[in-house]
Amino acid sequence: MRSRALSSQEAGTTETYRQLQAIIGRHLSALTVGSLLGQALDRAGLSASALQRADLVTLLPLLERGARLFMRSQADVDEALQAVRRLMSTDRGRSSPPARGSAFPRARASSSERAPAASSVRPAPDAVAKGEPRLELSPPVVVLIRAEEDIVKARVEARRLAESLGASSTVQTHLATMVSELARNIVLYAGAKGTLALAALAPPAVGVSITARDQGAGILNLAEVFSGTYRSRQGMGLGLRGVRKLASYFEIDTAPGKGTTVRAQLRM
Amino acid sequence: MPDSARSRSLLEKHGGQASPLVTIDGVLLATIQESLSDAGVRRLRTDVGARLAVGAHRGLVVDASGVDTMDSFITRSLRDLAVGAKLMGVRTIVCGLRPDVVDALVEMGLDLVGVETVTTLDRALAAFREV
Ligand SMILES: Nc1ncnc2c1ncn2[C@@H]1O[C@H](COP(=O)(O)OP(=O)(O)OP(=O)(O)O)[C@@H](O)[C@H]1O
């Protein structure tokens, strides 16, 4: 009975989830792993059946909390978190690609990612990612992006948060600009159905993390957008590239029909 | 100012925030407001275009000193406004871009190519007096 329940659960989980299981499982029993991960996912509003590499940024602070509670030593906690961070940052850009179906699948980042056979012409899906993520301090400020006016709202919130962290006006402006780009993209291309979350980074890092999430059609030509050859009809096709330039950490998770999540961090 | 009052009432009719338009010595001055919405940007372009089409303006000055954030859309709109005015035969000067805003634009790889810019409003107006 029990093993059947477990295996069907297993089948409904993503590879990222199973990798987390393995990492945490080095230090804790399977039962504790399940409860630690379950609680962290619950709090983050994520699920084992949809967990992606890109969600780890959100999950990490919660995992840390759980790991501190359950693990025997700080060294174990550190080691586990380090492994999770490696999971976030491995297999990105030009780092040697693992074989298909290996324990380290690529983060979902390209429209053609789901195609069965990888073509060598297509750049690594995560070639667009930049930098190392830092821990976030929850709770985030969430601005619903439902209409054009919400772009201004998001900018105002971004400035407010940056200012409260003692950011210079230059940094405030950088942040507000990034937020403006991402919020506008949600309005223009994702049917104005999305959210923009802002959170302070956990010390010792000082900065802000931006998560722009929508349920739109996804970005179908991600590689082209970031290649610099792309010219959009509505804009200059410079928004996302600009955000990446300003960011100390940048990552896009997008798939056709599944929406787009952009995570960016700006450290001061 | 009768001009700005008229433009404001015109703008209010269409909802949203007005960027005041006034004429000084035959130069149309558009002052962009701080929390510029996309609708506000579009309205500015429409209104400036309408004013330039009817009036015999010698020039257009866009005062951007109130703008605290310029992303790619706003930058492009501003550029289109200036280029459009130029096509109508009206010399356009953008003034007052804040250093932080300029910094963000440069970092992002955006620019205002083809747009005449000066630091202050005084300089912008002075540029037309010299002619
Ligand atoms: N959230 C999104 N959902 C779906 N497609 C998107 C989303 N964001 C961007 N895109 C697509 O990616 C392209 C590039 O976006 P980017 O912001 O870089 O440039 P742009 O919006 O076209 O122009 P600009 O931002 O310079 O005004 C867009 O034209 C759009 O096709």
Ligand SMILES: [Mg+2]
């Ligand atoms: Mg854009």
